[in-house]
Amino acid sequence: MKKLVFATVLFMSVFFAHAQVSINVNIGTPPNWGPQGNDVSRYYYLPDIDVYYDINQSVFISDNNGKWVRAKRLPERYRQYDLYSGYKVVLNDYRGDAPYTYHTKHRAEYPKGYHGKPQKNRGEKPAKNNISKGKQKHENK
Secondary structure (H helix, E strand, O other): OHHHHHHHHHHHHHHHHHHHHHOOOOOOOOOOOOEOOOOOOOEEEEOOOOEEEEOOOOEEEEEEOOEEEEEOOOOHHHOOOOOOOOOOEEEOOOOOOOHHHHHHHHHHHOOOOOOOOOOOEOOOOOOOOOHHHHHHHHHOO
């Protein structure tokens, strides 16, 4: 009987130890336009356009007539916004799925045009495929 209890306790301790080791945090890859040095955050707040970015899900979160929506692309009205040049507020103080819960606070602390510490992007801004570049090459021949 003692052997059975001992074996059960041993099995359970190994099982729970393995379960604890197997738990990992699934953090998404920050975008190239995201600021360097913030690999543990889940959200950015973009004060110039009043939009959040969820790094884990690679989606933008924006207010659409009072309803918060998630989308892979920026809303149409912000499609020309330069994510590489705009300031990104890294939200380190929030854990959960709805950063907009504190939207009033974020808007007050980080108004449009806000710039905190200087930021360097994680990656280079991609070269723009531009018709005028093609014309210049053609004209230089």
